[in-house]
Amino acid sequence: xxxxxxxxxxxxxxxxxxxxxxxxxxxxxxxxxxxxxxxxxxxxxxxxxxxxxxxxxxxxxxxxxxxxxxxxxxxxxxxxxxxxxxxxxxxxxxxxxxxxxxxxxxxxxxxxxxxxxxxxxxxxxxxxxxxxxxxxxxxxxxxxxxxxxxxxxxxxxxxxxxxxxxxxxxxxxxxxxxxxxxxxxxxxxxxxxxxxxxxxxxxxxxxxxxxxxxxxxxxxxxxxxxxxxxxxxxxxxxxxxxxxxxxxxxxxxxxxxxxxxxxxxxxxxxxxxxxxxxxxxxxxxxxxxxxxxxxxxxxxxxxxxxxxxxxxxxxxxxxxxxxxxxxxxxxxxxxxxxxxxxxxxxxxxxxxxxxxxxxxxxxxxxxxxxxxxxxxxxxxxxxxxxxxxxxxxxxxxxxxxxxxxxxxxxxxxxxxxxxxxxxxxxxxxxxxxxxxxxxxxxxxxxxxxxxxxxxxxxxxxxxxxxxxxxxxxxxxxxxxxxxxxxxxxxxxxxxxxxxxxxxxxxxxxxxxxxxxxxxxxxxxxxxxxxxxxxxxxxxxxxxxxxxxxxxxxxxxxxxxxxxxxxxxxxxxxxxxxxxxxxxxxxxxxxxxxxxxxxxxxxxxxxx
Numbered sequence: 001x002x003x004x005x006x007x008x009x010x011x012x013x014x015x016x017x018x019x020x021x022x023x024x025x026x027x028x029x030x031x032x033x034x035x036x037x038x039x040x041x042x043x044x045x046x047x048x049x050x051x052x053x054x055x056x057x058x059x060x061x062x063x064x065x066x067x068x069x070x071x072x073x074x075x076x077x078x079x080x081x082x083x084x085x086x087x088x089x090x091x092x093x094x095x096x097x098x099x100x101x102x103x104x105x106x107x108x109x110x111x112x113x114x115x116x117x118x119x120x121x122x123x124x125x126x127x128x129x130x131x132x133x134x135x136x137x138x139x140x141x142x143x144x145x146x147x148x149x150x151x152x153x154x155x156x157x158x159x160x161x162x163x164x165x166x167x168x169x170x171x172x173x174x175x176x177x178x179x180x181x182x183x184x185x186x187x188x189x190x191x192x193x194x195x196x197x198x199x200x201x202x203x204x205x206x207x208x209x210x211x212x213x214x215x216x217x218x219x220x221x222x223x224x225x226x227x228x229x230x231x232x233x234x235x236x237x238x239x240x241x242x243x244x245x246x247x248x249x250x251x252x253x254x255x256x257x258x259x260x261x262x263x264x265x266x267x268x269x270x271x272x273x274x275x276x277x278x279x280x281x282x283x284x285x286x287x288x289x290x291x292x293x294x295x296x297x298x299x300x301x302x303x304x305x306x307x308x309x310x311x312x313x314x315x316x317x318x319x320x321x322x323x324x325x326x327x328x329x330x331x332x333x334x335x336x337x338x339x340x341x342x343x344x345x346x347x348x349x350x351x352x353x354x355x356x357x358x359x360x361x362x363x364x365x366x367x368x369x370x371x372x373x374x375x376x377x378x379x380x381x382x383x384x385x386x387x388x389x390x391x392x393x394x395x396x397x398x399x400x401x402x403x404x405x406x407x408x409x410x411x412x413x414x415x416x417x418x419x420x421x422x423x424x425x426x427x428x429x430x431x432x433x434x435x436x437x438x439x440x441x442x443x444x445x446x447x448x449x450x451x452x453x454x455x456x457x458x459x460x461x462x463x464x465x466x467x468x469x470x471x472x473x474x475x476x477x478x479x480x481x482x483x484x485x486x487x488x489x490x491x492x493x494x495x496x497x498x499x500x501x502x503x504x505x506x507x508x509x510x511x512x513x514x515x516x517x518x519x520x521x522x523x524x525x526x527x528x529x530x531x532x533x534x535x536x537x538x539x540x541x542x543x544x545x546x547x548x549x550x551x552x553x554x555x556x557x558x559x560x561x562x563x564x565x566x567x568x569x570x571x572x573x574x575x576x577x578x579x580x581x582x583x584x585x586x587x588x589x590x591x592x593x594x595x596x597x598x599x600x601x602x603x604x605x606x607x
Contacts, residue, residue, distance in 0.1 A: 005350045008033065008142055008152040010130040010165055014049070014109075015319030015333025016158035017116040021062065022341030024120060025424055031150065032120070033142065035129040047195030047298060048231045048239030049109040050075065053100035053431070055334040057418045060102075060427045064115055071111040073234050074103030076213035080384055080395070083221050085278055089399025094213070099408075100415045101431035106214050106231050108197055108239065109330075126150070130159055132168040135313040137352060153350045155315045156340070158333070161303045163321035169312050180308045190381065191243045191302035191326070194270055196292040200236040206281050209236050217280045218384050226274055227385040228285060238281075238288060242270055243302065243385055267299065302326045302381065306374045310367065311359035314352065316340065323370040325377025332373050338419045339366050339438070345423050365438075369417055376414065 007023055009016045012034035023030045051059070051068075059065060074097070080088040097103045128144030133155055135141075140155045142165075157165035173179040203209045209232055217230045225245035232238050275286030306323040310316065318340060319333030343358045382391055383398050412433045419438040420426045429435055 004029070005154060005347065006030065006152040007154045007156060007344070008140070008150055009156045009158055010034075010142065010163075011158035011160060011319075011321075012117075012125070013158060013160065013319065013333065014112065014116065014330045015337050016156070017113070017120065018058070018334045018337035019156055019158065019318060019341055020124060021116065021119045022337060022421055023344070024124075025421065026341060026345040028344065030124065031126050031152075032124055033126050033128045033130055033144065033150065035127065047109060047197055047241060048106050048233060049112055049330045050328050051105045051107075051112070051334075052328050052331040052415070053096050053102040053104065054415055054418050055331040056102035056105065057420055057427065057429065057435075058334060058338050061420045061424065062119065064119075067115055068105060068107070068112070071115070071234060072105040072107035073212070073214040073232065075106050076215050078216045078218070078384070080218050080220070080399075081280055083219060083277060085219075085280060088220075089395060091398075095408075096411075096415070099412065099431050099433045100418065101429055103213075104328075106216070106233065106239075108233060108235075108237070112330075130164055133165055133315060135172070135315060138350075140314040153314065154344070154355060156318050157315060157321045158318045158337075159321060161305075161320040161324045163317065165315060166307075166317055166321050169315050169317075170309065173309065173312050178312075183307055183309050190246055190304065191385065192246060192270070192299075193244075193302055194242045194267065194297055194299050195239070196289070196297040197233070197239045198237050198288055198291040199293070201238065201291065203236060206232075206236075206238070208232050208281050209238070219277065219280060219285075220385070220387075221274065221277055224273060225387065226270075228274055228277070230280060230288075240288060240292075242274055244270055244273075245385070245387065246301075267297070304374060304378055304381075306367070306371045310363040311356075314355055316359050316362065323367075323374055325374040326381045327373070327377035329377075332370055335369070335417070335419060336362075336366055338421060342419070342422045342438070345421075372414065 005028060007028060007030040009020055009023075009030060009032045012020075012032050016032060016034070020030060020032050051072075056065070056068075059068060074094075076094045077090050077092045079090045082088060093104055128146060128148055128150075131143050131145055133140055133142045139151050139153065142150045142152075142155060144150070155165065157163050157169070159165055170179055170183055174184065201209060208215075211232065214232045219228045219230075221227070227243045229241040229243070230238055231240070271289055275284060275289055277285050279285045279288060281288075303320075303324045304326065307317070310322045318336045320329055322336075323332065325332070340362050343362050347354060347358055379394075383395050386394065415431075416433060416436050417438070418429065418431075418435040
């Protein structure tokens with residue numbers, strides 16, 4: 001392993017910090033470049049962030065799972081409502097813990113950011129906004145806005161969707177005619193978003209805060225290009241996003257990068273447009289907006305793109321710099337970091353050829369999964385935020401026609417990649433769906449492979465954690481109210497500095513606890529059973545016509561979208577149901593549906 005190399009990480013977002021922690025544990029020299037604005041102390045900038053089970057395994061391996069539980073709530077599902085609070089539909093994610101070992105967790109982004117920063121020595125952080133880079137045969141040099149330059153062997157660009165490093169890399173590759181035609185295309189931007197997080201609220205006025213699990217709600221406004229999201233957090237706060245449709249689907253990157261300097265009147269226009277609308281928790285949306293300090297509002301855009309080029313020379317892209325979607329981009333960035341650090345830990349020398357080989361394997365492992373995540377993100381955005389007849393048809397398919405087993409099959413495919421670091425003790429994977437192996441089959445070092453295979457599973461930690469975790473029991477609930485369990489809310493108490501229970505070899509470099517003290521959540525959970533999805537047995541003719549149209553030629557693993565998922569019912573099952581109908585062998589097993597249901601499915605093809 002080439003431990004004498006130096007890595008420069010541009011960007012201290014969640015992906016960049018995850019890469020830094022991995023390099024620290026691997027014994028590889030590095031620095032993290034980030035403008036001072038990224039570290040805003042106790043100010044909750046950026047609203048909420050969701051971490052999927054795929055990334056939770058890595059965070060548990062670092063020994064911070066228990067600390068994450070103290071600052072987060074597990075997500076029970078995603079509900080959609082119309083402006084008058086008429087229930088539209090719901091996607092249930094409460095079974096994730098049983099199937100993949102962990103729930104999806106929602107928390108304030110700044111809390112998770114602070115948790116990761118504490119695992120990195122302060123000397124590793126260097127203040128500087130990266131403007132560009134210059135690559136040589138043996139080194140790469142980064143230039144910052146203050147005129148400072150930094151030299152290293154490898155540059156990891158984790159500087160966001162509008163990465164200056166990516167722009168410089170693509171410009172140099174384009175000069176050599178080595179850049180694919182798709183990469184210079186403008187990024188697709190479909191939503192302008194204002195995110196915020198309220199001050200601590202009174203649970204008596206907002207009983208949803210007493211729920212042990214967080215039901216993420218969306219409200220769509222009629223006649224207006226707005227969708228509002230609400231995410232109850234653990235510390236009696238409610239995070240919210242106001243999304244406005246962009247009239248055009250692509251804009252210049254140069255214009256998009258100016259999102260942080262929106263005019264005050266633009267922000268006021270968005271806030272005023274929704275403040276008088278009904279809130280799912282009672283009252284008007286403006287009541288929540290009034291409890292949100294202006295400095296805790298963050299303006300950004302929903303970019304959707306997956307680049308073909310992820311590396312060049314000694315530079316490699318990570319997270320939003322090479323792929324960005326509306327749904328859980330932080331989890332995908334963390335997975336990038338784990339995969340890249342694992343491969344760098346096996347690097348034998350710092351030659352350009354060896355580095356290029358590592359970058360290629362990183363791209364081959366992550367690019368297909370990232371592309372599938374972006375495709376899923378696009379579908380979910382259209383389902384929950386789309387307007388018009390086409391969006392209504394998609395919602396009808398997703399909420400009413402999709403068989404549960406098909407949804408479960410696609411969820412299993414999306415969550416089977418749950419990587420951990422190879423070179424430190426790994427935690428036991430507790431999901432019933434087995435993860436795919438992320439061990440390299442062509443390891444350049446027998447020693448590294450042997451050490452990886454001999455990684456000790458921390459059974460003591462797993463046992464102690466499992467004894468504290470919830471056993472989820474399902475009870476029936478009405479479709480309009482997926483929350484049926486309330487737990488008594490524990491008053492805010494002071495908590496000690498973060499500890500490292502499961503990985504004592506991971507150092508803790510800051511013992512200062514965040515001032516935003518939160519209470520540890522109650523772990524005994526009782527949730528409502530998901531509404532039974534409507535059967536599609538009577539829609540065989542519609543499904544068969546969709547199959548004959550050629551829309552089912554793409555494998556679900558490559559395009560894991562819910563719309564295509566409902567069309568992927570096996571051919572033999574359709575034939576069996578048709579045979580039952582023809583022979584009238586089991587009339588009770590056939591569910592008669594109105595002809596309009598079949599017509600709705602057929603109209604999806606027309607759309």
